[in-house]
Amino acid sequence: MKSYAAYETFIQMVEEHPERVPCRESDPDLWFAEWGEDQSINYRYAVNQCGKCPLMRECADYAIRNDEVYGIWGGLTPKDRQKMRIAREKLQQRTI
Numbered sequence: 599m600k601s602y603a604a605y606e607t608f609i610q611m612v613e614e615h616p617e618r619v620p621c622r623e624s625d626p627d628l629w630f631a632e633w634g635e636d637q638s639i640n641y642r643y644a645v646n647q648c649g650k651c652p653l654m655r656e657c658a659d660y661a662i663r664n665d666e667v668y669g670i671w672g673g674l675t676p677k678d679r680q681k682m683r684i685a686r687e688k689l690q691q692r693t694i
């Protein structure tokens with residue numbers, strides 16, 4: 599289930615640093631590339647830009663916790679986040 603409170607908190611953080619958040623200053627399509635020939639190139643650009651963002655950790659954390667399945671968040675591809683979610687679920691099962 600998505601946490602809209604977490605989303606609002608994250609967006610508020612983005613709003614506080616708009617000049618330092620690369621995805622605010624670039625074409626948003628680069629963060630939400632469609633499947634196709636150019637996807638790896640677009641994703642590489644967005645992942646690289648996320649590496650310069652002061653909110654990278656918070657962004658990745660938000661996307662993983664809220665099961666965002668599309669686009670680049672916190673420098674992570676959808677596949678990266680899926681792997682991290684699976685690893686997190688396995689860890690949670692071990693600690694129960």
Ligand code: SF4
Pocket residue numbers: 612619620621622629647648649651652653654655657658670671672673
């Ligand atoms: S980490 Fe990337 S997607 Fe997240 S706010 Fe920063 S630039 Fe945007």
